[in-house]
Amino acid sequence: xxxxxxxxxxxxxxxxxxxxxxxxxxxxxxxxxxxxxxxxxxxxxxxxxxxxxxxxxxxxxxxxxxxxxxxxxxxxxxxxxxxxxxxxxxxxxxxxxxxxxxxxxxxxxxxxxxxxxxxxxxxxxxxxxxxxxxxxxxxxxxxxxxxxxxxxxxxxxxxxxxxxxxxxxxxxxxxxxxxxxxxxxxxxxxxxxxxxxxxxxxxxxxxxxxxxxxxxxxxxxxxxxxxxxxxxxxxxxxxxxxxxxxxxxxxxxxxxxxxxxxxxxxxxxxxxxxxxxxxxxxxxxxxxxxxxxxxxxxxxxxxxxxxxxxxxxxxxxxxxxxxxxxxxxxxxxxxxxxxxxxxxxxxxxxxxxxxxxxxxxxxxxxxxxxxxxxxxxxxxxxxxxxxxxxxxxxxxxxxxxxxxxxxxxxxxxxxxxxxxxxxxxxxxxxxxxxxxxxxxxxxxxxxxxxxxxxxxxxxxxxxxxxxxxxxxxxxxxxxxxxxxxxxxxxxxxxxxxxxxxxxxxxxxxxxxxxxxxxxxxxxxxxxxxxxxxxxxxxxxxxxxxxxxxxxxxxxxxxxxxxxxxxxxxxxxxxxxxxxxxxxxxxxxxxxxxxxxxxxxxxxxxxxxxxxxxxxxxxxxxxxxxxxxxxxxxxxxxxxxxxxxxxxxxxxxxxxxxxxxxxxxxxxxxxxxxxxxxxxxxxxxxxxxxxxxxxxxxxxxxxxxxxxxxxxxxxxxxxxxxxxxxxxxxxxxxxxxxxxxxxxxxxxxxxxxxxxxxxxxxxxxxxxxxxxxxxxxxxxxxxxxxxxxxxxxxxxxxxxxxxxxxxxxxxxxxxxxxxxxxxxxxxxxxxxxxxxxxxxxxxxxxxxxxxxx
Amino acid sequence: xxxxxxxxxxxxxxxxxxxxxxxxxxxxxxxxxxxxxxxxxxxxxxxxxxxxxxxxxxxxxxxxxxxxxxxxxxxxxxxxxx
Numbered sequence: 001x002x003x004x005x006x007x008x009x010x011x012x013x014x015x016x017x018x019x020x021x022x023x024x025x026x027x028x029x030x031x032x033x034x035x036x037x038x039x040x041x042x043x044x045x046x047x048x049x050x051x052x053x054x055x056x057x058x059x060x061x062x063x064x065x066x067x068x069x070x071x072x073x074x075x076x077x078x079x080x081x082x083x084x085x086x087x088x089x090x091x092x093x094x095x096x097x098x099x100x101x102x103x104x105x106x107x108x109x110x111x112x113x114x115x116x117x118x119x120x121x122x123x124x125x126x127x128x129x130x131x132x133x134x135x136x137x138x139x140x141x142x143x144x145x146x147x148x149x150x151x152x153x154x155x156x157x158x159x160x161x162x163x164x165x166x167x168x169x170x171x172x173x174x175x176x177x178x179x180x181x182x183x184x185x186x187x188x189x190x191x192x193x194x195x196x197x198x199x200x201x202x203x204x205x206x207x208x209x210x211x212x213x214x215x216x217x218x219x220x221x222x223x224x225x226x227x228x229x230x231x232x233x234x235x236x237x238x239x240x241x242x243x244x245x246x247x248x249x250x251x252x253x254x255x256x257x258x259x260x261x262x263x264x265x266x267x268x269x270x271x272x273x274x275x276x277x278x279x280x281x282x283x284x285x286x287x288x289x290x291x292x293x294x295x296x297x298x299x300x301x302x303x304x305x306x307x308x309x310x311x312x313x314x315x316x317x318x319x320x321x322x323x324x325x326x327x328x329x330x331x332x333x334x335x336x337x338x339x340x341x342x343x344x345x346x347x348x349x350x351x352x353x354x355x356x357x358x359x360x361x362x363x364x365x366x367x368x369x370x371x372x373x374x375x376x377x378x379x380x381x382x383x384x385x386x387x388x389x390x391x392x393x394x395x396x397x398x399x400x401x402x403x404x405x406x407x408x409x410x411x412x413x414x415x416x417x418x419x420x421x422x423x424x425x426x427x428x429x430x431x432x433x434x435x436x437x438x439x440x441x442x443x444x445x446x447x448x449x450x451x452x453x454x455x456x457x458x459x460x461x462x463x464x465x466x467x468x469x470x471x472x473x474x475x476x477x478x479x480x481x482x483x484x485x486x487x488x489x490x491x492x493x494x495x496x497x498x499x500x501x502x503x504x505x506x507x508x509x510x511x512x513x514x515x516x517x518x519x520x521x522x523x524x525x526x527x528x529x530x531x532x533x534x535x536x537x538x539x540x541x542x543x544x545x546x547x548x549x550x551x552x553x554x555x556x557x558x559x560x561x562x563x564x565x566x567x568x569x570x571x572x573x574x575x576x577x578x579x580x581x582x583x584x585x586x587x588x589x590x591x592x593x594x595x596x597x598x599x600x601x602x603x604x605x606x607x608x609x610x611x612x613x614x615x616x617x618x619x620x621x622x623x624x625x626x627x628x629x630x631x632x633x634x635x636x637x638x639x640x641x642x643x644x645x646x647x648x649x650x651x652x653x654x655x656x657x658x659x660x661x662x663x664x665x666x667x668x669x670x671x672x673x674x675x676x677x678x679x680x681x682x683x684x685x686x687x688x689x690x691x692x693x694x695x696x697x698x699x700x701x702x703x704x705x706x707x708x709x710x711x712x713x714x715x716x717x718x719x720x721x722x723x724x725x726x727x728x729x730x731x732x733x734x735x736x737x738x739x740x741x742x743x744x745x746x747x748x749x750x751x752x753x754x755x756x757x758x759x760x761x762x763x764x765x766x767x768x769x770x771x772x773x774x775x776x777x778x779x780x781x782x783x784x785x786x787x788x789x790x791x792x793x794x795x796x797x798x799x800x801x802x803x804x805x806x807x808x809x810x811x812x813x814x815x816x817x818x819x820x821x822x823x824x825x826x827x828x829x830x831x832x833x834x835x836x837x838x839x840x841x842x843x844x845x846x847x848x849x850x851x852x
Numbered sequence: 853x854x855x856x857x858x859x860x861x862x863x864x865x866x867x868x869x870x871x872x873x874x875x876x877x878x879x880x881x882x883x884x885x886x887x888x889x890x891x892x893x894x895x896x897x898x899x900x901x902x903x904x905x906x907x908x909x910x911x912x913x914x915x916x917x918x919x920x921x922x923x924x925x926x927x928x929x930x931x932x933x934x
Contacts, residue, residue, distance in 0.1 A: 143890075144888065144889050144890040145888065145890045146888060146890055146905070146907070148887075148888045177891070177902075180893060184893070184896075195897050196895070196897060202893045203893060204891045407897055
């Protein structure tokens with residue numbers, strides 16, 4: 001897309017149209033990029049009609065854009081699992097604001113004229129004119145060919161006879177002619193065939209032609225060229241990029257969204273803190289003012305409502321990420337993190353200079369996420385909700401595999417080339433072939449015969465592979481979503497937006513991420529187990545924050561099964577950090593990540609933590625920001641504080657500075673940022689030398705900084721699991737085992753650890769086991785699901801039959817249950833789970849008829 | 853009827869890149885009319901390159917129809933039509 005736009009700019013083209021097939025996926029980013037280059041973006045699509053022919057549609061205005069979104073949504077929704085297509089009634093229903101062109105060589109008119117079926121072509125033309133009136137044009141696409149300019153003369157004559165204006169178009173698929181190979185390669189990949197077997201007509205002409213080339217091609221029909229300019233002049237779509245489309249949230253009579261939100265936040269703060277001090281009140285008011293100014297009150301209310309609904313039904317859920325920086329979010333009970341206690345900055349989450357909609361992600365109990373989703377569908381209407389699409393693009397490995405298959409490169413070469421490059425983009429392959437150890441030793445990258453192959457892999461880097469579901473992301477519109485976003489089916493049967501999360505954000509739509517977190521399920525299960533077995537209601541909000549037993553376990557590395565803290569790296573860190581307070585868990589979560597470890601932040605922090613090295617600051621002004629981490633930058637919030645305290649930036653500006661540092665920047669841009677930071681720092685009385693050193697530290701940190709609010713939110717969960725494991729190991733392990741797969745270790749490791757904690761493991765028992773691991777007199781009873789071959793149906797029949805009383809023998813077991821025959825082999829029958837009575841095994845087996 | 857030739861030629865072009873004449877076997881052929889031109893996609897996966905074809909009527913001692921092609925920077929006479 002960039003190359004096409006750049007070439008259009010270089011050719012001084014005033015406008016360019018994008019017409020993805022049955023989709024608008026590229027439209028938003030195309031629109032924005034074209035505008036930046038001063039090119040008028042014309043948004044359109046090429047659709048499949050019900051009769052199999054193609055038609056090109058272009059938006060004249062916002063009404064046309066809505067028509068197109070609705071039309072495409074209908075085409076996809078009514079053809080689940082099939083190729084989307086548009087019946088003529090739907091075309092008629094959503095034609096307002098659109099211009100229609102007769103399409104490429106697969107259009108109805110070109111096809112019929114090409115076959116000499118003029119009368120049928122007349123009927124089709126009549127129908128299109130009925131629907132689109134003066135906004136219907138015959139599209140002439142000309143390629144040079146052996147027999148002259150292909151395909152269009154007959155069509156041009158037909159159009160003239162029928163009085164339909166003609167336009168000169170070009171079926172553009174690439175910027176420069178030489179890129180036809182890339183297009184053919186992608187076609188072959190798409191059709192899962194070798195390039196040598198590509199069917200049909202091949203051409204090199206689908207490149208963006210200059211006005212001179214187009215004029216020469218149409219020199220006998222100059223009116224086609226001028227009509228093209230006329231069509232472009234009629235298309236003046238202005239997308240309201242940035243205009244917010246928040247879901248409508250009803251508030252009580254007499255209230256505005258802001259006043260209602262304020263009341264809820266204040267009431268929540270009173271509950272949390274007991275009394276609302278001036279500090280808390282000021283902070284709340286400041287946050288609410290920003291939320292109101294940015295027009296986000298409805299969004300906060302919507303999220304509050306969802307969380308409130310979930311918690312009322314005992315569904316554990318909480319915010320993750322930078323949302324936990326907000327006191328309003330905490331007061332509304334959306335997050336579990338007290339931003340005042342942990343000195344978190346609201347500006348890390350939101351500020352007036354950042355106009356994108358906020359992003360509150362919710363972690364939800366894995367078992368019950370669908371209930372929350374169903375509530376949202378019910379509350380806002382199915383027509384107003386969709387999952388967010390995500391565009392999967394080619395990276396190095398995928399490019400090598402798919403291109404290799406299409407070019408019939410031997411499998412062994414593909415496998416060899418794919419070793420150790422899973423993190424690379426395709427465009428980095430040749431760039432790093434001589435420098436990265438993984439690539440240097442690999443001879444395939446040096447083979448001259450494969451040079452062109454790798455160049456093609458580089459050429460398809462970043463190309464979209466397919467559209468799939470963004471995990472957890474749910475779009476909520478402000479009326480009818482398909483007025484603004486075209487929708488389609490994912491392969492898994494979800495309704496998804498054709499735009500990805502960045503593009504929906506640009507359209508001002510609200511996305512809420514509902515993420516399944518198995519740990520919340522484990523915590524919920526553990527608490528249920530404790531209640532059931534011991535009659536105790538544990539309130540995790542009231543457990544002591546610095547339990548000695550819990551921290552002893554942590555220091556000893558006894559953290560298998562513990563959220564965020566169980567990995568070997570975390571356990572190794574615990575041995576060095578020797579955590580003894582909650583804040584150490586926050587540090588550990590932030591520190592044990594590839595970036596900080598590679599930068600040896602632990603080697604700076606840990607000696608200071610243990611008093612082996614002095615705590616020093618490059619400047620006294622840094623003490624406020626960095627004292628909690630002993631002079632070391634660990635959190636993204638600290639970047640804001642440093643920029644504020646040292647360079648005198650406002651927190652909003654400081655967050656802009658932080659974001660700029662974390663995105664890919666050219667050397668020139670980094671230089672500008674450095675100069676600005678140093679200049680501001682000097683005005684604040686800081687020497688150039690110090691300012692330079694601090695900037696270098698910030699620049700190095702930018703790559704791996706962690707959001708403290710997120711670390712705290714996860715530290716809370718980590719600590720809860722630690723405490724539960726320490727005090728109720730049987731209930732905890734039963735919960736973890738019942739929710740596999742999850743975590744770092746397989747079940748056998750968890751079982752071994754449970755035994756180390758003094759928990760006995762009881763084998764599956766036909767009368768005492770359930771469909772999950774349970775606690776029985778302080779021991780863990782293995783679930784019936786662990787028996788190989790037991791289906792859900794069989795399990796249900798066992799539990800259902802057992803409700804009337806325990807089984808006393810195989811005689812009453814077999815007829816009462818649905819049991820897989822293959823299960824009833826001698827091996828299974830001999831397992832102790834089938835020891836139903838004190839009868840010996842042998843008489844039991846010989847007494848009953850064969851069951852398998 | 854046509855005959856495949858495949859021999860190198862020297863081509864003269866005007867400022868608009870239109871072929872005005874060519875020399876084949878040391879004889880000059882003046883182009884009367886460019887009948888058609890097209891580019892053929894090559895079997896690039898076998899390392900072959902794209903060719904530009906031009907079909908012209910040209911006069912030497914008599915008028916004939918000739919098909920020329922360009923491969924890289926060189927021109928060749930592809931075919932002669934009776």
